[in-house]
Amino acid sequence: METVQPRAVIVGIQLQHDTNFAYSMEELRNLADACDIEVAAELSQKSSRVNPSHYLGTGKIQELALLMEQHEATVAIFNDELSPSQIRNLEAALDREVIDRTILILNIFAQRAKTKEAQLQVEVAQLQYMLPRLSGLRDSLGRQGGGSGLKNRGAGETKLELDRRRIEERISALQLELQVQVSRRQIQRKQRHKNEVPVVCLVGYTNTGKSSLMNTLVETYHPGSGKGVLAKDMLFATLETSVRSIELPGRKTFLLTDTVGFVSQLPHHLVKAFRSTLEEVTEADLLIHVVDIADPQHEQHMAVTRETLKALGADNIPTVYACNKADLTGQPYPQVEENSVTLSALQNRGIKELVTLIRSRIFTDYIQCEILVPFDQGSLVSYFNEHADVQAVSYEEQGTRLKLECRAADYERFKDDFIELPQ
Template sequence: MKRKSNVVIVGVNVNKEHEDFKYAMQELGNLAAACHLDVVGELTQNLNQVNRAHYIGTGKMQELRDMIQANQAIAVIFDDELSPSQIRNLEKTLDCEVLDRTMLILEIFARRAKTRESKLQVDIARLKYMLPRLVGMRESLGRQGGGSGLKNRGAGETKLELDRRKIEEKIAQLNKELENLVAQRQTQRKRRNQNGLPIVSLVGYTNAGKSTIMNTMLDLVDQGNEKAVFEKDMLFATLETSVRKVTTNTNRTFLLTDTVGFINKLPHHLVKAFRSTLEEVVEADLLIHVVDYSNPHYEEQITLTNKVLAEIGVVDIPVIYAYNKTDLVEAIEEDDNQQHIYISARNRMGMDALTEAIHEQVFNDYVRCELLIPYTEGQIVSYFSENAHVLDEVHEENGTKLEVECRRADAEKYAQYRIGRTTYDI
């Protein structure tokens, strides 16, 4: 698709059940803009059910044709996923390119993908979407001839079958390559789990500010710059899962992951293709559900994100809701829920409260204890200096006396060196 091409967007509100229909159309326009397309017209219709042949009613078809011609639009984008026959009928009637919301999202993902894994995931999703739509794409080809046997078949039908076979073979090839990358990711994840570090995952609607939160948090603990992830005010800026180790000023360490954002009517092929990437979320110890508090429809976005999380198997994981972009709203209606934190990641407002909430959730197995480490075991002192919060260090006659806040597992591992009382509630 050419840059700055004119397009018309179309949507149907079935039985007027879609309360946020206007916002859905606005979001479709934002998706088009993300593909460098200019929305020059919008056509909507209320129907009891979508027209099977043309999606919209026949009475609206001429109005749509006039809108396309008047605005010199090169394509029409529909808000729902179209069937192969609908695409074929619409392109024949409208005499222009026809896209649907799914095709548009796939196009954005294809443009944003950077790593080999994300590119493979997008390619697989696009090919699976294309497979049942080959007939529509080959509308100009001849149809199957009479008689039986391959020799009597029309050239067009033979071409369709060849194309279908090629696509199926390509999908199998890409899946095999993706499986190898997924195996590598699982090995890396297993290695991280062996380290015993808690995993905190940022989740939420696209463009809610997840990457900004990660970068701000890294910057606050002097780990910004080299470890910063890509962030930009646009849909689906992040497609790759980024994992960063965050060490706080109390020497407590956790892994922070930034994941792909969700959106209304996210194509199921994409959810399935990105399942391996989203497994990082499934194994998290804590979710930070990032919400764009400045968006009038943030409650609907929360509901949709929770729905997608449930679909990929995220259950019984503690959640902190980070209501982001509070600097863009006139008034903040805070509640008494301790799991609701109001922040502006870009302006660093509320980030201390968010960090403290994370601490309370993922470091609840920390204990405070005193240890007397013989001078011959200097490596143990070094270990606690790197992996615990050393509150006091005194060199005595028999060794180094440490007062530390550390993981319960470490306190038990070095129990032979403990002296005095261990505090379990810190």
């Protein structure tokens, strides 16, 4: 049977001094679209404060009820996180399903989550959101379970049967299960630190092209490896952290990490649940802040990303900017500035310039030298051939002469085993 797409009216309050209201409402439309809900109409109200009991004033609630009836809308989507009493009162007044921005984002995450860890994280976030709202959400959850198009997978159908105590028990069980995943990730991170491989992390607003950039970098330096990640033109296509090793010419390697995209008013339940995943960002040596410069709102997106990084404690990590999708702007590219590259991941233009910028930021501990390795230290020659950029080799009476670029740490570690020669 063909599923009927639910129709909705989106609702928001523009508070005084709120200059981003029009943009946030447009984003709410996009979020609804990502959740397969058709936005039939929009209602807004200018106010100095949000009504604590009903979010909207009495007159606006009547206007909303007429608007929903006129457009045959079954859902009202509010642009802020609603309190349990607000949801209960609005549903009673409208006799329609009421959801807020938070549950919309939670549902998108539930639909997109593919790995075990992401599914666990989303379910924890959903349950933590639902816990104080059990009474207010009881009716709307019943309608969701009835096929309104909001796929609360994993945490949906059982919510009506679960009482508060059982939900708390479920959260505890999920968090224990998540801890196993977190421990595994921490072991992997420790191993990377042990190997002294720099970590570069892609961050940015959702749908700016982070995964496309990762795929282009992988294909450029490892053609035909088949190690690309999912890249789609949609909100929150990436919920799982993906790590790929990028080996550059000159025996220089770094790990490239793709992360979940950010969005304004990202629910704190999600930030908390995904903290273990987002810890990849906090331990990076360099961040690549990917910006969709073809989007008129990219300045606001950059501000949201910076705020989220600050909340994670990652605002002090060195950052370079990849100004992506330049092919959609009509401006000449690639262009390189001190801390940014204007490029197109899709067209594979500006990638080498970006890598040059990355190299200059993360491979700062390398030195050029010329050394003589005694023949009885043959293993050292093998080590440098594997871990350094050996540019010239010659054989002399006393041993093997190497001209190379290597890590300063390796030079210090082995300096007693070779003779340094003047260059």
